[in-house]
Amino acid sequence: xxxxxxxxxxxxxxxxxxxxxxxxxxxxxxxxxxxxxxxxxxxxxxxxxxxxxxxxxxxxxxxxxxxxxxxxxxxxxxxxxxxxxxxxxxxxxxxxxxxxxxxxxxxxxxxxxxxxxxxxxxxxxxxxxxxxxxxxxxxxxxxxxxxxxxxxxxxxxxxxxxxxxxxxxxxxxxxxxxxxxxxxxxxxxxxxxxxxxxxxxxx
Amino acid sequence: xxxxxxxxxxxxxxxxxxxxxxxxxxxxxxxxxxxxxxxxxxxxxxxxxxxxxxxxxxxxxxxxxxxxxxxxxxxxxxxxxxxxxxxxxxxxxxxxxxxxxxxxxxxxxxxxxxxxxxxxxxxxxxxxxxxxxxxxxxxxxxxxxxxxxxxxxxxxxxxxxxxxxxxxxxxxxxxxxxxxxxxxxxxxxxxxxxxxx
Numbered sequence: 001x002x003x004x005x006x007x008x009x010x011x012x013x014x015x016x017x018x019x020x021x022x023x024x025x026x027x028x029x030x031x032x033x034x035x036x037x038x039x040x041x042x043x044x045x046x047x048x049x050x051x052x053x054x055x056x057x058x059x060x061x062x063x064x065x066x067x068x069x070x071x072x073x074x075x076x077x078x079x080x081x082x083x084x085x086x087x088x089x090x091x092x093x094x095x096x097x098x099x100x101x102x103x104x105x106x107x108x109x110x111x112x113x114x115x116x117x118x119x120x121x122x123x124x125x126x127x128x129x130x131x132x133x134x135x136x137x138x139x140x141x142x143x144x145x146x147x148x149x150x151x152x153x154x155x156x157x158x159x160x161x162x163x164x165x166x167x168x169x170x171x172x173x174x175x176x177x178x179x180x181x182x183x184x185x186x187x188x189x190x191x192x193x194x195x196x197x198x199x200x201x202x203x
Numbered sequence: 204x205x206x207x208x209x210x211x212x213x214x215x216x217x218x219x220x221x222x223x224x225x226x227x228x229x230x231x232x233x234x235x236x237x238x239x240x241x242x243x244x245x246x247x248x249x250x251x252x253x254x255x256x257x258x259x260x261x262x263x264x265x266x267x268x269x270x271x272x273x274x275x276x277x278x279x280x281x282x283x284x285x286x287x288x289x290x291x292x293x294x295x296x297x298x299x300x301x302x303x304x305x306x307x308x309x310x311x312x313x314x315x316x317x318x319x320x321x322x323x324x325x326x327x328x329x330x331x332x333x334x335x336x337x338x339x340x341x342x343x344x345x346x347x348x349x350x351x352x353x354x355x356x357x358x359x360x361x362x363x364x365x366x367x368x369x370x371x372x373x374x375x376x377x378x379x380x381x382x383x384x385x386x387x388x389x390x391x392x393x394x395x396x397x398x399x400x
Contacts, residue, residue: 066220069220087243173335176334176335
């Protein structure tokens, strides 16, 4: 029973309750950082770290947080983890830190983090909340990486900065600009909802 | 009694709780910040030094240690600019800032002794569109200024031949124009900074 619950908690954000293509959360960063695989990877790791640890921390304190100020407490905890990510990036990966610019700091306002804390961590035990945060982060990560794969490949003919397509390839510049993010995300949501999710709801 | 209890529960406890949480969070982040500050400052310094070396056209090993070695050996710091001397004559490197399409572009420009001929250009920071305007950081773009004199004219990507022509970036016309404007101001700025004219 307990094992089932952990399994369910872990699998739901990856599939039928995915934060990006089902709940449509965290779209701002989805559109902003997905034009290069490398940046996307670092960004998703930052979000993964933040969702997992904030959920865990808030869940640890859940019986002591006065409900009137719970959002202030949540924001404070989330901001702390995000600033840790920012400081560590600045010290150890300065090039990446420069490229991501303000987006690392903006993880604080990523609805997925706050959403999982509010909807899950406040009612569940620390370990289960950690699993939920981790899974939500992963659910966010793989969708973003998929989008970044398409955008970087079509937009620059490269993947992870390495040239994949030959010189015959004409870069689709629109793909690495903001509109490209909207196109790829919308097409992805459409495909998933029309195929996989439709079958699942019939079954 | 019960009034006091609710007063504590509704007013005092939330205040104390928030105070404690804030205290611990700030303690943690401040601690990590202080622990990594030296490293972050070193990165920043190394980045500026690298830009100076690039602008002066000096080759170096691209590691923190390699940059430091080359910089300390070749570069001298003056008031608001840098100089290098070597077998190929004295060079002046000045920092320069100007508007880009989205934000400020800041660069280092290296000059030969005449303060006219470029020895190189290096980007210190920029916020141009990733994949388009941000390509001003790519070596093929910055390298093409080497040995040329302003005022520059932009031509279509891949067609620059004359000594005052530079390739614009396809899909980033505006950023290219801003960058050209910045480069065109560089010689005047250099005379102002170096000779006080």
